Amino acid sequence: MPKVTSTISKKEFSRRRKMLMAHMEPNSIAILPSSTEKIRNRDADYPFRQDSDFQYLSGFPEPESVLVLIPGREHGETILFCREKDRDREIWDGYRAGPEGACSTYQADDAFPINDIDDILPGLIEGRERVYYSMGRDQQFDQKVMGWVNAIRAQVRSGATPPGEFLNLDHLLHDQRLFKQAAEVRIMKKAAEISAEAHCHAMKVCQPGMYEYELEAELLHTFVKAGARHPAYNSIVGSGKNACILHYIENTRQMKAGDLVLIDAGCELEHYASDITRTFPVSGKFSAEQKAIYQLVLDAQAAAIAVIKPGKHWNDPHEVSVRVITEGLADLGLLKGDVDDLIVEEKYKQFYMHRIGHWLGMDVHDVGDYKIEGEWRVLESGMVMTVEPGIYISPDDKTVAKKWRGIGVRIEDDVVITKAGCEVLSGGVPKEIKDIEKLMRKKK
Numbered sequence: 001m002p003k004v005t006s007t008i009s010k011k012e013f014s015r016r017r018k019m020l021m022a023h024m025e026p027n028s029i030a031i032l033p034s035s036t037e038k039i040r041n042r043d044a045d046y047p048f049r050q051d052s053d054f055q056y057l058s059g060f061p062e063p064e065s066v067l068v069l070i071p072g073r074e075h076g077e078t079i080l081f082c083r084e085k086d087r088d089r090e091i092w093d094g095y096r097a098g099p100e101g102a103c104s105t106y107q108a109d110d111a112f113p114i115n116d117i118d119d120i121l122p123g124l125i126e127g128r129e130r131v132y133y134s135m136g137r138d139q140q141f142d143q144k145v146m147g148w149v150n151a152i153r154a155q156v157r158s159g160a161t162p163p164g165e166f167l168n169l170d171h172l173l174h175d176q177r178l179f180k181q182a183a184e185v186r187i188m189k190k191a192a193e194i195s196a197e198a199h200c201h202a203m204k205v206c207q208p209g210m211y212e213y214e215l216e217a218e219l220l221h222t223f224v225k226a227g228a229r230h231p232a233y234n235s236i237v238g239s240g241k242n243a244c245i246l247h248y249i250e251n252t253r254q255m256k257a258g259d260l261v262l263i264d265a266g267c268e269l270e271h272y273a274s275d276i277t278r279t280f281p282v283s284g285k286f287s288a289e290q291k292a293i294y295q296l297v298l299d300a301q302a303a304a305i306a307v308i309k310p311g312k313h314w315n316d317p318h319e320v321s322v323r324v325i326t327e328g329l330a331d332l333g334l335l336k337g338d339v340d341d342l343i344v345e346e347k348y349k350q351f352y353m354h355r356i357g358h359w360l361g362m363d364v365h366d367v368g369d370y371k372i373e374g375e376w377r378v379l380e381s382g383m384v385m386t387v388e389p390g391i392y393i394s395p396d397d398k399t400v401a402k403k404w405r406g407i408g409v410r411i412e413d414d415v416v417i418t419k420a421g422c423e424v425l426s427g428g429v430p431k432e433i434k435d436i437e438k439l440m441r442k443k444k
């Protein structure tokens, strides 16, 4: 397994900041806070994860930091406030870059101790007409921004000019993050490869009698061994009827021969997510009913992927998947009536109640609008999305024959839109019935 090192270059971070600043209104300033450390219980913290917007623009890995971008500022446009170096704290908690390191290693033009921010930042905001920040995401930070602006307002009789306008940074920044550069796609491909390997491994070791969490352990082991220290979201390992709970994360049930198990798990690598779902038989062989539902989901996914290319709308693959699934459910007798009517009346939602997917990037449900001025967004090269149709037949759905009840299937892959069409990043794990059964015969 390759050793993981950061592959986003300083030049790329600088390019991102420049691009954002080029789109900001004249005479403006942008302010972005880092993530804060979060307590899990008493004095034990959750693992620290940098805020995606902050990471995207700075690459600076520490909490208690604030990034300030001031386009056109003579003494430098990128300013970082961060913790000072502190020998004692560094012995206990680890390395800190300090303001000096923020400049030398992370290319800030200026850097100051975070404890001095209340004294310094109002002076940087003063004279700028517009302030961009992510409003309403963090109440404490909202109050701080107001505090800095009020400090300037208090000085108006001495000639200070407070900003007159607040703008939401999310619109500009999130649209930029939606389009992945080559270096980002490379990382996402590697993340998907690691996750695909983990899913293959889970298929190989799966046996009746194992607990769901044992498969979770195998997934996490593969992630961490490859240098992807954290899953991009809580792993779902749902066997039997648990596969019908869309976000099942208890993972405590003992699996039995005859069950399907649905695994929705993906690692995060260098702050980029992967998101893969596979559903397979615990014993290694699909039953006739499982096969019928599985093949239908697989056909819906293939049909959806086939329409993904620049110029199509965000909703097109969803609509295609709805048609394939509705026709298939009608053929199997699970839905009754005319297919067009079933679609218009959304009867398929009894079994397929979510949408085809979501943007994927630094966040698993990544940023970026799905509609622009009320219309579904046009797909463009560089966007990355998941394609994840599913069919879930509730264990207590009395409207269907007993043999179908409790079957839950989802198949999910990660897809990058290219100039020519699209590329599946997560193809390293099988999904054809015969290929899954073959892999599961090759037990370790």
Ligand code: GLY
Pocket (backbone or CB within 6 Å): 233, 264, 275, 358, 364, 388, 412
């Ligand atoms: N794993 C969350 C999702 O598939 O959206």
Ligand code: MN
Pocket (backbone or CB within 6 Å): 264, 265, 275, 276, 277, 412
């Ligand atoms: Mn998923």
Ligand code: MN
Pocket (backbone or CB within 6 Å): 275, 357, 358, 386, 388, 412
């Ligand atoms: Mn997903």
